[in-house]
Amino acid sequence: MKIAVLSGKGGTGKSCVASAIAIELENCILVDTDVDCPNQFLLFKGKEKSRVIFSASKLAVVGNNNPYGKDYEKICEFGAIKLENNKLRIIETRCEGCGACSIAFPELKIVLEPRKSGDIIVTETDRFPLVYGELVPGEAGSGKVVFELKRFADGIASDNKIPDMLIDVPAGIGCPVIAAVSGCDYAVGVVEPTPASIANLERALEVVKHFSIPYLIVMNKTGISEAYENTIRQKFGKLLIAEIPYDETVPHMLAVGTPPSLGDNIAAKSLKNMAKALLKKIR
Amino acid sequence: MIIGITGGKGGTGKTVIAVNLALALADLGKKVTYFDCDTDCPSAHIILDANLDNELEMHSFLPAINEEKCKKCGGCVANCQFNAIYMPKGKVPALVPSLCSGCKACTITCPHGAIDSSNKTIGWTYKTEKYGIELFSGKLKPSEPLSEKMVEAVKERGLKEGKGEIVIIDTSAGAHCPVVRALEGCDKAFAVTEPTLFGEHDLEAIKEVLKKLKIPYDIIVNRSTISSKKIPNAVLEIPYDRTMVDCYVNGTPFVRTFPNHPLSKKISDFAKGLI
Numbered sequence: 001m002k003i004a005v006l007s008g009k010g011g012t013g014k015s016c017v018a019s020a021i022a023i024e025l026e027n028c029i030l031v032d033t034d035v036d037c038p039n040q041f042l043l044f045k046g047k048e049k050s051r052v053i054f055s056a057s058k059l060a061v062v063g064n065n066n067p068y069g070k071d072y073e074k075i076c077e078f079g080a081i082k083l084e085n086n087k088l089r090i091i092e093t094r095c096e097g098c099g100a101c102s103i104a105f106p107e108l109k110i111v112l113e114p115r116k117s118g119d120i121i122v123t124e125t126d127r128f129p130l131v132y133g134e135l136v137p138g139e140a141g142s143g144k145v146v147f148e149l150k151r152f153a154d155g156i157a158s159d160n161k162i163p164d165m166l167i168d169v170p171a172g173i174g175c176p177v178i179a180a181v182s183g184c185d186y187a188v189g190v191v192e193p194t195p196a197s198i199a200n201l202e203r204a205l206e207v208v209k210h211f212s213i214p215y216l217i218v219m220n221k222t223g224i225s226e227a228y229e230n231t232i233r234q235k236f237g238k239l240l241i242a243e244i245p246y247d248e249t250v251p252h253m254l255a256v257g258t259p260p261s262l263g264d265n266i267a268a269k270s271l272k273n274m275a276k277a278l279l280k281k282i283r
Numbered sequence: 284m285i286i287g288i289t290g291g292k293g294g295t296g297k298t299v300i301a302v303n304l305a306l307a308l309a310d311l312g313k314k315v316t317y318f319d320c321d322t323d324c325p326s327a328h329i330i331l332d333a334n335l336d337n338e339l340e341m342h343s344f345l346p347a348i349n350e351e352k353c354k355k356c357g358g359c360v361a362n363c364q365f366n367a368i369y370m371p372k373g374k375v376p377a378l379v380p381s382l383c384s385g386c387k388a389c390t391i392t393c394p395h396g397a398i399d400s401s402n403k404t405i406g407w408t409y410k411t412e413k414y415g416i417e418l419f420s421g422k423l424k425p426s427e428p429l430s431e432k433m434v435e436a437v438k439e440r441g442l443k444e445g446k447g448e449i450v451i452i453d454t455s456a457g458a459h460c461p462v463v464r465a466l467e468g469c470d471k472a473f474a475v476t477e478p479t480l481f482g483e484h485d486l487e488a489i490k491e492v493l494k495k496l497k498i499p500y501d502i503i504v505n506r507s508t509i510s511s512k513k514i515p516n517a518v519l520e521i522p523y524d525r526t527m528v529d530c531y532v533n534g535t536p537f538v539r540t541f542p543n544h545p546l547s548k549k550i551s552d553f554a555k556g557l558i
Contacts, residue, residue: 008324010456011294015481036458037291037485058364077344077386093463093495098364098386112364137491140460143428171293171456172323175428194532196298196326203324206425225532248509254479255510 001282002165004184006208008200010171012192013220015039016250016271018168020261021188024275025164028128031153033146033180034170035118035133043259046125054133054148056117056141058097060090063109075104093138117141120152129156143175150183173203181207186282187215193228198235215239216281218274221246241281242274285450286557287469287498291485293456295477296505299531300521300550301453302330303538307547307554308449309415310538316447320465321455322406322421322433332534333413335420341436342402343429344385348375352397359389359398381428406433408440414536417445430461438465449558458488463496471557472500473519478512486514519553521546 005018015032019040022030032040060080065087072088073081080094081101088108092115102110118135131153133145153165169180181187187208191201201217208215217236222229223246233240247267253260261271288301298321305315319327328335346359346368353375360368360376367382368389380403390398406423419441421433434455441450454465466472474489476482486502493500507520521527524546530537538547 009294009326010292010324034457036462037293037456037481037488039292039481039484042480042484075391077384093467096364096384096386098384098388099362100386100388100391103362103388103392135459135488137458137488138460138463138495140431142457142459172321172430172461173425174323174423174430174461176459177323178426178428195534196324196329196531199329200324200326203422203425210426224528228532251477251479251506251509252511254481255512257480 001163001186002167002184004167004169004181004187005190006169006177006181006187006204007171007190007197008173008204009197012190012197013244014190015168016260017188017190017218017220017274018166019043019259020271021275021278022128022166023259023261024272024279025166027162028164028166029153029157029162030128030130030166030168031149032130032132032168033149033176034168035135035142035145035149035176036137037170038132038134040130040168041123041132042257044125044127044130046123046130049122049124052120054117054120054145055114056144057115058112059092059095059115060097060099060101060110061113062088062090063111064107067108070105072105075101096140117145120145120149122152122156131156143179146176146179173207177204178207181213182211184213187213188278189215189217190220191217191232192221193219193225193232195228198228198232216241216278219243241277242270244270244274284471285452285469287452287454287466287472288475289454289462289466289472289489290475291456291458291489292476292482295475295482297475298326298330298453299527300475300503300505301451302327302536303550304554305416305451306414306536306538307551308558310551311554311558313449313558314447316417316419316441316445316450318437318441318450318452319418319420320434320437320452322423322437323430323455323461325420325422327418327453328411328420330531330534331413331416331418331536333411333418335409335411337410339408339440340404341406341408341433343383343405343432344387345380345383345401345403346378346389347399347401348378349397349399350375352395354395354397356394358392358394362388362392364388381426384429405429406436408436410440410444414539417447419445430455431464434461434464458492463492466492466496466498469498472498473503474500475503475505476514477506478504478510478514483512483514521549
């Protein structure tokens with residue numbers, strides 16, 4: 001079974017909830033699909049088993065840089081071509097590698113070269129294998145890296161007969177989120193009792209519904225606002241399976257890299273109970 | 284002057300700091316325009332308790348195969364780097380709209396002029412005003428992947444219609460293309476982080492992005508008191524404060540509602556240093 005943990009808004013506690021579920025699952029693989037800001041490896045340290053360079057996109061490279069008499073900049077839909085001192089310059093951070101320029105201006109001998117998007121890393125922690133990515137900062141193609149991460153994880157899971165996969169989804173609702181959520185059996189939405197979190201969880205759930213994936217809700221950091229806690233209870237009813245109180249000892253655990261469900265504080269107990277309740281519900 | 288507020292990790296308080304900085308700058312007599320460039324999950328309007336007005340629908344190019352002109356040569360399929368066009372056996376090419384980036388390589392490559400221009404809706408942009416701040420926001424259509432195009436749409440509209448002498452650009456979490464699009468053109472950026480291993484790690488990724496874009500930056504540590512961890516070289520440290528949290532939850536402008544609060548003074552002094 002593949003379970004995705006998402007929230008739309010960042011910083012609601014996705015990684016904490018995901019780590020608690022992964023610990024509770026007896027035999028699982030943890031996939032951290034936040035490839036630009038991976039964090040699970042900070043909680044679950046382990047030996048690196050493999051590191052593979054991944055190329056998700058290409059870069060236009062000008063072979064014969066003698067531009068003359070054409071509207072070179074206009075052809076690029078992404079604004080990646082600049083004409084400077086009568087030479088074309090490809091702005092790497094804007095080039096999507098689509099090749100439109102190479103087709104439009106064959107005389108410039110523009111070729112598409114593979115570019116490094118990031119690394120895909122597999123580590124063996126003392127609890128489970130962890131698969132995560134390290135996107136080259138600022139690179140495009142994070143969605144493709146996420147697809148590749150999941151493909152890697154599928155391979156490891158089938159080789160080692162690991163039945164469950166837990167997917168920690170990045171913030172937002174864009175391409176890496178779509179890639180992370182697609183193909184999952186269940187989604188867990190993490191929400192905190194604030195209007196910004198509720199509004200953006202609903203946007204993330206639109207993506208989940210688009211793929212017809214059933215979902216359950218976990219409310220984190222209760223105690224911040226009774227009014228919005230009630231809003232969440234009313235809005236989600238039976239889909240809300242757990243409430244985790246705001247506990248100021250959690251940041252201290254995260255400051256040193258202890259998975260927050262492994263403590264003996266209030267939040268840790270609630271996180272453990274949440275994971276148990278979730279697995280009972282979906283098994 | 285264009286100031287970017289970013290940070291890498293989500294939920295560190297980028298928007299709260301950006302909104303309060305914008306209000307503090309406005310209180311100092313500056314005309315401020317705010318671009319909420321988190322078009323995946325916009326929240327500046329929620330924190331400012333503002334309605335999203337003046338909606339404009341945004342589109343991205345989508346090819347439409349002209350069946351009469353198409354000779355089924357397959358050129359468009361071969362030249363689509365995003366696998367958005369495929370050739371069903373014996374038929375004209377077909378499209379997977381969600382994969383199309385709108386690059387037009389298919390149109391340019393087709394020797395028969397058989398690709399007409401169509402489009403898909405990718406989201407909406409908004410312009411509104413609250414507490415004397417001009418706010419430009421955008422919403423990506425859920426299940427559409429083109430976040431970076433929506434970010435560009437918000438910036439384009441804001442730069443054209445906005446009248447502020449100071450522009451605050453609030454980015455989404457992460458260190459990938461929508462964040463890059465938001466930060467491009469900023470004269471200065473602040474990376475907002477928090478004293479946890481996550482905050483510290485993700486700060487390094489965003490610092491790399493800012494260096495690549497050659498944007499000078501400084502670090503702001505929010506909720507600096509939630510752990511004993513120290514993030515070095517911060518130009519501003521905001522301790523965890525329950526009043527600020529309540530303002531965030533209730534959509535009340537902190538520096539306006541509590542002008543005598545020590546943190547309001549701190550933010551105001553920081554704003555003075557920017558002008």
